[in-house]
Amino acid sequence: MDRDCASTYRRESTEKTVVQREGFEELFRRGYPRLVKTLCFITLDPELAADSAQEAFFQLHLHWDRISRYEDPTAWVYRIAVSRCTDHRRRLARLGRLLERLAGEQQQRDEVIWYPERAFMEALKGLPERQRVAAALHYVAGLSQQETAAAMHISEGAIKSHLSRARDKLQNKLEVES
Secondary structure, eight states: OHHHHHHHHHHHHHHHHHHHHHHHHHHHHHHHHHHHHHHHHHHSOHHHHHHHHHHHHHHHHHTHHHHTTSSOHHHHHHHHHHHHHHHHHHHHHHHHHHHHHHHSSOOOOOOOOOOTTHHHHHHHHTSOHHHHHHHIIIIISOOOHHHHHHHHTSOHHHHHHHHHHHHHHHHHHHHHHO
């Protein structure tokens, strides 16, 4: 009888692991392309976007037992990915300042290789970072205001404010250009 209990426990444990793995794989298949696209609009760097998305999903995989129980694991992935982008930009900025001091001259910025929907990208460049992140998450990734707030780890009221200001600035900029 003890063998039967142990066998049943192993089978149930294995089935639970398979279900959890399938949930992660489905979330990855469904969410990875959209996350990379969104991060491209935020960072203006497709390689950084892909790297950050991979890191976020890697962290999700490592902590899937805990994160899968969250109300919205997708928002958690977006928050981690945006955080990775921000961390990378900070490291690059510190390195740039160090190189400037060492060389005694200003380093030229790297050119952005990829220009998705160029007019929209140009309009986004003029937005403050928080507004650009909110606009990309909401309009490009298609996240709701609540999901965008969770991904950015700020209140829904702040998201509404960022989106409203971003819309006004984008509308003004696009009207001037047309």
